[in-house]
Amino acid sequence: xxETREGEKLLETDPADMPPDGHVVFIxxxxxxxxxxxxxxxxxxxxxxxxxxxTVLVDxxxxxxxxxxxxxxxxxxxxxxxxxxxxxxxxxPRHAAEPKGVFSxxxxxxxxxxxxxxx
Numbered sequence: 001x002x003e004t005r006e007g008e009k010l011l012e013t014d015p016a017d018m019p020p021d022g023h024v025v026f027i028x029x030x031x032x033x034x035x036x037x038x039x040x041x042x043x044x045x046x047x048x049x050x051x052x053x054x055t056v057l058v059d060x061x062x063x064x065x066x067x068x069x070x071x072x073x074x075x076x077x078x079x080x081x082x083x084x085x086x087x088x089x090x091x092x093p094r095h096a097a098e099p100k101g102v103f104s105x106x107x108x109x110x111x112x113x114x115x116x117x118x119x
Contacts, residue, residue: 002037002085007099009090016086027065028058030079042095043106 004010033052034040041047056077058066069075091107092099 002083002088004088005092005094007090007092008088009099010085011087011089014085014087024080026080027062028056030077031055031057038094042093 032054033050034054041050089102090099091102091105093105093107
């Protein structure tokens with residue numbers, strides 16, 4: 001799904017193969033209308049213009065935790081894009097003239113979720 005483009009660089013070690021240093025519990029999944037890298041809109045404006053939406057499905061056991069969520073002005077959803085490579089560290093976006101570091105992009109192909117340890 002994620003072929004390497006000219007100018008892209010991979011990490012020597014795939015973070016997906018490293019032992020975890022935190023614990024993440026998945027409480028649902030996202031159903032997206034975009035199934036390939038090339039089909040994904042490059043930004044939210046372009047996504048909205050398609051008229052297609054993704055859906056967040058929360059597992060039954062966690063649904064009581066949504067109680068009163070309608071009173072919140074914002075929520076944060078952390079997602080794990082399970083088909084994305086974790087070892088791609090420099091990318092060549094299809095719309096960019098030159099490669100860029102993955103942390104400067106909103107790309108699904110990056111070592112995420114991104115966590116920083118604060119000492």
